[in-house]
Amino acid sequence: MKIRSIEYQNFRNFEKRGKIFFDTDGKITIVYGTNGDGKTTLHQLFQWILYGRVNFNRTTSGNKLYNLDAGEKLNIGCFFKTYGKIEFEHNGEEYTVCREWCYYKQNNGNIARKTENDDFSVLKCDEKKDWRQLENPNLIIDEVLPVGLSSYFFFDGETMIADLKMTGSESAKSLKKALFSILELELYEYALRDLGTTTQSQTVIGILHNKMLSARAKSTAEKKSREILKDIRILKRKIEEIESGVAEKKRRIKENSERITELSEIIGSGKSNKKLENLRRELKRSIEVHETAIKEEKKHFGDEAANNFAYLLVAKVANEAGERLYLEVQEEEKNVIPGLTKELLVNLLKEETCLCGNPLCDKECLSLERWKSYFPPASYKATYDKFDNSMRKYSGRYSNDRLLEYFKRIVKLKATIRDLNVQIQENDQEIKNNGDVDLYIDERNRLEKENTRLSVEIEQDQRNQGDFESRLRRREKRSETISDANDEVEMYKKQCEYMLKVVEAIKDELKKETEEYTHRLEAEIRILVETMLTSEREVVLNDDFQLKVRDSHGDESKSEGQFAVISFAYIGGILKVLSSFDKFREKEYPLILDGPFSKLDSQQKANILTTIPEYVPQVIIFSKDSLFEDIKEDKIGKVWTIQSNAEKNNAVIREGYWW
């Protein structure tokens, strides 16, 4: 991708329509502007046109994308549009991407966005030089310049530095996805998705498996077998329904979260709300921590219940049996004559003579026998004592009070979450009292509630899915015992087995290629870091393409200047890896740098400006300092200067160096 031009109107401080052109022949285009003129705004314009969103950094005040002057001049109920267009070439073909956001003035004088009137389109020029609108514009942009890599190629000194530290899992996931796309590793993932599993009926293996089941159903007359096969189909359908339901819910949570972030930015843009928004974020974070703690408690409860299930059962049975025996012991004790001993009874029975000297009759002997049984070893008490000892030994005397402790802790955590939510409501009320943001807060609350509900539903769905899957496994095991002496069944079975081998081979290939690219990228980054950084560093790239740069003590680099250089090295590494493989030759990306040199020392700056053009096909630099001495004259292409009004809220861009 090489950008030919960018056009704009009503975008932040660029009210008038304007268009600037960029070099696509390897020369560097420079856009000059003093602090506050709108360099960062222009840089954000690229991201807004391509991705419909803007990363606001701490140097950007407010987050209204429209021009404030245009908004003020607008009459109540009237509309105006923020407009942006990029013309670019990609693989020798011409494209145009255009975005418009519509705003209108409400009765209270506030400007609101009317999303239903927004427009986003990508057009391509065909052989007859006709422009055709393409379907799936977002998909096309993501293919041409993946959104996950956009922050690397639209290099904004500050945001970039935060990104490369890669503390957030989202940023790591997005980087991995983007590199998978660029390095075509995603094809393996698509293949794995399409081949699927036996439980996914809309995949290759799922289809083959279902065909095998149908053939098997035809081949057997046994009623039972048919019933099992019917069950298998039902269970598979249910699992699939749950999976697609969960995927849909996750998609909605993601969409809602993005909108929540957007709304939070809008709500927090006012100075009076900034503090309250920060407090809200803290409270939300605290809720997340407590929710994680609840999940942990639930998990520990599950583990403990599963590990001690046998003890629990034995302890329960032992308790019940113990109680019954104890009652018998009480009853027994009532019948024992005080002073009577077992030895006396044994002797009387042996002699068959009473203490008075008379012989004992049968009835008397029976009574003595009964009394004798009240003493050990035949007595209930002896049995009870023996039982009690055994239970102590084997049941571990497991008390379910231990399990109750988990519930108590969970209840306590939930109470804290409730308190935190009350605090958030109070906080929101305070923000509302500051004015203008009622609708945004209500929308955000609604979305947050929906996300909570969806998360609970997903948890339940996943539990149900686990249950269905274990039932399915049992049914399949039984089904396998049915005779397969049928050609068709045998054929599908063999195909399934063959495709499962293919799946394993694809997984191996994916792993192998990922490792290869990781090593290559790591090596290229290392070379560039050594060239551009003025201090020695150890470079390590993991399988998720996350980069760690450490000094000889194993400490990660913390200087922002070093992070900036490392970022350039990462971008350079990607481009070098792409150019070293024939199959990636057609992939090229522009590098658009906003104020990247302020954190660098003069040597680092010189190193970067010499190295960059060697590996990047198109470079556009936004700078507040003259670069004529830093870049060779023949390497400089078009030069533009942003000129602002005195208030620095309205600017135009003129070709040339106007300082």
Place this chain on the structure above:
Amino acid sequence: MNRLSVEEMVARIIDIEKNASRKKLFSETGGGFKSSAAKINSDAIDNILKLLEEDQDENQVY
């Protein structure tokens, strides 16, 4: 019995996915062919199944 080795089959499937991916990128409206992403995915699955069917050794008796 399949005539293609597992490795050959992997290569053919990756080709199918590459074509599907390109098709997604260049699916056009107004004059050109029009396909949704879901339809393209299902085409890829059909193509893999077709490939598998063609690859079966006709003389093989199970």
